[in-house]
Amino acid sequence: MRRITLALVSTVAALVLLFSYRTSLGSSLPGSVPAAAAAPGVVPDPTTPATSKTSHASAAPKPKAVTATGTVAQTRWGPVQVRVRIVGTKITEVTVLQHPTGNSQDAEINSFALPRLRAEVLRAQSARIDAISGATVTSDGYLTSLQSALDAAHFG
Secondary structure (H helix, E strand, C coil), X not given: CHHHHHHHHHHHHHHHHHHHCCCCCCCCCCCCCCCCCCCCEEEEXXXXXXXXXXXXXXXCCCCCEEEEECCCEEECCEEEEEEEEEECCEEEEEEEEECCCCCHHHXXXXXXXXXXXXXXXXXXCCCCCCCCCCCHHHHHHHHHHHHHHHHHCCCC
């Protein structure tokens, strides 16, 4: 009888500790991008001239380059925000501006998931990709911010 009581009390105590453990603070921490610098929007790429006059009639015009910043997606583990660079009709770069950084588990998950999300976006050339298993919340925030950036750039 004492063993059963001890096992039940131990199980209840373990469950209470498990459910009360917070994996992330969910707040903006030092090192995040300031709100003014991370505001969503579209910025023409300064490396692409607005008008280019060439003396060669056969020279093809350079494709238009656009950089767009997505909105901040507030997830349960913290904010996620991305910036996308589009040249012509192709996504050429996706940069993460903000991601959850509340603890070492966030760092471990993000070091695994964020490069894979970037590679999938560049491969698919859209925000229609699968979430990364084990990083579903961050993946959802990433895709939400990415889609808002693509919408702002009038892409796809």
